[in-house]
Amino acid sequence: MPDATRDSETIIVIMYCAGMAARVVLVAGFTHHDVADELWRASPESALVRHDLSGLADGVVRRWVDGRLTVLELAHGCVSCTLRLDLVPLLEELDGRVVVHLDPVLEPEAVCFALSGTDVEVEAVVTVVDTATWLDDATGDDSLADRGMRAAEGDERTVAQVVVGQAEFADALVLTGSCDPVLAAVLDRLTPHAPRQTADGLDVTALLAAIPAESRRGEIDDGFAPLLHGQPPLEPAHGVAVVHFTERRPFHPMRLHDSIDVLLDGVVRVRGRAWVASQPDAALWLESAGGGLRVGNLGPWLAATGDWSEADADRRAAASLLWDPYYGDRNQEFVVITRSADAARIEAALRSALVTDEELALITELDFADPFAEWHEEMEL
Incomplete structure (x- = not known):
C-alpha cells in the first residue's frame, strides 16, 4: 500500500x-x-x-x-x-x-x-x-x-x-x-x-x-436454525405463496437434482436442508434466488455423530422434538417463496424426489448416482 x-x-x-x-x-x-x-x-x-x-x-x-x-x-x-x-x-x-x-x-x-x-x-x-x-x-x-x-x-x-x-x-x-x-x-x-x-x-x-426487539441485528443464522424466520404469513396473497415442505425420509439424489428446475422458475427464494440417500450422514443446504443456486454442506446430522456437545442449545432442543428412533434428527425442510409458480407443483416435485418404500427397504444395498457430491465439496458453507 x-x-x-x-x-x-x-x-x-x-x-x-x-x-x-x-x-x-x-x-x-x-x-x-x-x-x-x-x-x-x-x-x-x-x-x-x-x-x-x-x-x-x-x-x-x-x-x-x-x-x-x-x-x-x-x-x-x-x-x-x-x-x-x-x-x-x-x-x-x-x-x-x-x-x-x-x-x-x-x-x-x-x-x-x-x-x-x-x-x-x-x-x-x-x-x-x-x-x-x-x-x-x-x-x-x-x-x-x-x-x-x-x-x-x-x-x-x-x-x-x-x-x-x-x-x-x-x-x-x-x-x-x-x-x-x-x-x-x-x-x-x-x-x-x-x-x-x-x-x-x-x-x-x-x-x-420501529425495528422489533427480536430482529436479527446482524446475527448470522445457523444452518440448522428455524427456516420460517419472523413468522411469515403462510396464506397465499396476490399470487405469492409460501411452500413449507417437511418430510422424514431421504431424497433420491438424482430425482432431487431433476426437480431443481421447478424450484427456480417463478420462485423468489428457496432455503432448506436436504437429506439424500447417498450421503446419509451429511446435512446438505440448498439455497436459491431467481435462477441462482447454491449447494452447501452443513456438516453431519447429530444422529451421525452421537455427540451433541458442539451443538448449540436451540439445535439440541429442535433435534429432541423431532427425534426418530431410527433416523434421529435427519429430515427434509424447505421454505419456498413463490412469485408466480404453482405451489402445488413445487410440493409434488419435492415429494416425488423422495425415495419410494421399495428403495427405502433396500437403501443400504443400492448404489445411488449422486450429482451433489462434487457440488457441496466445492461450496461448503
Whole structure:
C-alpha cells in the first residue's frame, strides 16, 4: 500500500478513535439512493463510511469517511480482503454510531459475518429496495457479470442472489417508490419482521425505533436454525405463496437434482436442508434466488455423530422434538417463496424426489448416482 494511502487512513483513524466500540448501521441495496446520508444527518455525532468497489478487480477500493476519500490498493482484489483488511479494522477504531453505506454488490450478511467476534455492535441493517426493478431482479437470471458489476474475478453471483439476500437480511426496509401488492406480498414473506417506509418523507428515527426487539441485528443464522424466520404469513396473497415442505425420509439424489428446475422458475427464494440417500450422514443446504443456486454442506446430522456437545442449545432442543428412533434428527425442510409458480407443483416435485418404500427397504444395498457430491465439496458453507 502506498505511503500516502496509509497516511490518509491514519489521519482518519486518529480523528475517530476513542477506545470504544462502534454501533453500526449498515445501509445496503442495489441502488445508490441517499438513505445513508439521511441516517447520517439524523445523528449529528455519527460518522459516515462509504465504499466503492467498482475498481476491486484491479485491486483498488475507494473509501470515504465523512466525505474524505482514501484510495486503497489491495494485493488481492476480493470482497473478503476489503472487509478483513479495511472495513473491519476501521470500524474497530471508530466509536459511537457509524453509518456504513455498502457498495451495491455487497451483501450485509457477509459484512456481519466479518464483524462477528469483534466488539463492533450492529445496531441495524437497513436495505433500500428499488420498487421499480426489485421483483424482476429477484426472479431473473442475470449475473453481476452480465451487468458489468461483479466485484472481482470469479464472482459468479447473480443479481437475484444479491437483491434477495440484501432484503432478507434487513431489519428495516426503505422503498424508493410505491409498493404494489405483489411486491408487498413477497416482502411480507421474505422479511416479515422488518418495518417499511418510503424514501419520500422518510423518518429515519421512527424507522429505527420501529425495528422489533427480536430482529436479527446482524446475527448470522445457523444452518440448522428455524427456516420460517419472523413468522411469515403462510396464506397465499396476490399470487405469492409460501411452500413449507417437511418430510422424514431421504431424497433420491438424482430425482432431487431433476426437480431443481421447478424450484427456480417463478420462485423468489428457496432455503432448506436436504437429506439424500447417498450421503446419509451429511446435512446438505440448498439455497436459491431467481435462477441462482447454491449447494452447501452443513456438516453431519447429530444422529451421525452421537455427540451433541458442539451443538448449540436451540439445535439440541429442535433435534429432541423431532427425534426418530431410527433416523434421529435427519429430515427434509424447505421454505419456498413463490412469485408466480404453482405451489402445488413445487410440493409434488419435492415429494416425488423422495425415495419410494421399495428403495427405502433396500437403501443400504443400492448404489445411488449422486450429482451433489462434487457440488457441496466445492461450496461448503
